Each structure stands twice: as C-alpha cells, then as structure tokens.
Amino acid sequence: GQNIDQPTEMTATEGAIVQINCTYQTSGFNGLFWYQQHAGEAPTFLSYNVLDGLEEKGRFSSFLSRSKGYSYLLLKELQMKDSASYLCAVSDSNYQLIWGAGTKLIIKP
Amino acid sequence: IAGITQAPTSQILAAGRRMTLRCTQDMRHNAMYWYRQDLGLGLRLIHYSNTAGTTGKGEVPDGYSVSRANTDDFPLTLASAVPSQTSVYFCASSEGRGADNEQFFGPGTRLTVL
Numbered sequence: 689g690q691n692i693d694q695p696t697e698m699t700a701t702e703g704a705i706v707q708i709n710c711t712y713q714t715s716g717f718n719g720l721f722w723y724q725q726h727a728g729e730a731p732t733f734l735s736y737n738v739l740d741g742l743e744e745k746g747r748f749s750s751f752l753s754r755s756k757g758y759s760y761l762l763l764k765e766l767q768m769k770d771s772a773s774y775l776c777a778v779s780d781s782n783y784q785l786i787w788g789a790g791t792k793l794i795i796k797p
Numbered sequence: 798i799a800g801i802t803q804a805p806t807s808q809i810l811a812a813g814r815r816m817t818l819r820c821t822q823d824m825r826h827n828a829m830y831w832y833r834q835d836l837g838l839g840l841r842l843i844h845y846s847n848t849a850g851t852t853g854k855g856e857v858p859d860g861y862s863v864s865r866a867n868t869d870d871f872p873l874t875l876a877s878a879v880p881s882q883t884s885v886y887f888c889a890s891s892e893g894r895g896a897d898n899e900q901f902f903g904p905g906t907r908l909t910v911l
Binding site: 692718719721729730731732733736738775777779783784785786787788789790 | 839841
C-alpha cells in the first residue's frame with residue numbers, strides 16, 4: 689500500500705528553527721509537495737521537490753532523498769504566524785497526490 | 798478575484814437527503830479535484846477531472862458523483878447522505894495533471910450528516 693508518515697504534532701519557540709520530517713512509500717514517485725494549512729483554512733502550496741537535495745525559499749527550505757524515501761521541511765526564524773499544520777504529499781505513478789495526515793506545529797513565545 | 802470558490806460554506810444535512818457541493822474556478826485550469834479531510838487522516842481524493850468532459854474515481858468514490866460540463870465548474874453530489882460522509886470537503890484545481898502541477902484549494906465546505 690501507499691503510506692506517508694509525519695509526526696502528529698511538534699512544538700517550537702518563536703525565533704528558533706524546526707525540522708518537520710516526512711517518510712513515504714508509494715507506487716512510483718513524481719515529486720513531493722509541502723503545503724501549509726492554518727486551522728479552518730485551505731491548504732496552500734509551500735514547495736515542490738523532484739530531485740535530491742535542498743530547495744531554499746526564504747525562511748522555508750525543503751529537502752528530498754529519493755533513495756531513502758525521506759523529506760523534511762525546515763522553518764527558520766519561526767514566527768507566531770507559522771503556527772499551522774504542514775502537509776506532506778507525494779505524486780505517485782498516476783500523478784495522484786498521496787497525502788500525509790499533517791504535522792501540527794505549535795509556536796510558543 | 799482569481800481563485801476557487803465553494804458553496805455552501807457549511808451545511809447540516811439529514812441522512813438520506815441529496816446534496817450538491819458547488820465548486821467554481823476562474824483560473825482556466827484543466828484539472829480539478831474533490832478531497833475530503835477528516836481528523837487524523839490525510840486528504841483523500843474522492844473524484845478528479847483531467848479536463849472538461851472527463852472524470853475519474855479517486856481513493857474514496859463510493860456514495861459520491863461528479864460532473865464536468867465545462868472548464869470552470871466541478872460539482873460534487875451525495876445521492877443519499879450517510880453520517881460517515883460528515884467531513885470537510887475541499888475542491889482544488891491545477892493547470893494540468895502532471896508531476897509538478899501545484900494544486901490550488903478552495904476554502905472548503907464543512908458538512909455534517911445527522
């Protein structure tokens with residue numbers, strides 16, 4: 689079967705750095721997405737990785753290792769507005785997105 | 798304002814009733830999707846459409862039907878609602894169905910079936 693694993697919840701301090709991990713087992717791989725979802729709102733796109741390595745976009749970076757079936761999202765200089773759920777999704781062989789359950793990130797002052 | 802709209806925002810429905818959730822996008826995207834989101838579970842694909850006139854089944858299609866008469870609209874119908882269909886429903890769209898096609902999401906419809 690297809691499976692995406694992420695931690696259920698993480699807590700971090702404002703101004704700090706946090707890494708959210710995602711491991712996957714899917715039938716085929718056509719890229720990995722990270723989305724942010726604030727409570728009661730729609731998911732919004734953060735990043736897309738299809739090749740191994742680190743993609744940096746401002747305070748957010750995303751890393752991919754296809755051989756390990758592993759990705760992480762790195763958030764730097766955390767702000768209170770970063771409190772949200774972070775969703776990992778893999779595009780499988782049919783270009784269907786398989787979604788993890790999401791990691792709820794709590795930022796404390 | 799470009800984007801995706803969904804209606805209604807929320808709905809309480811008696812079991813056995815028929816319900817259509819509406820979704821409209823103005824980005825001229827070819828592909829559209831319906832997901833449900835339940836606590837503790839990832840988004841699950843109900844149905845999708847690669848282009849106007851075509852539809853396909855996702856991971857959890859039973860009890861739901863869709864149509865795609867034109868590019869902009871992608872309604873989701875529950876023929877006879879059951880309590881297990883209580884969920885938050887998100888409509889999404891993307892330019893195509895290729896690997897790097899970012900999906901854009903509507904604001905969601907919160908549906909409660911009693």
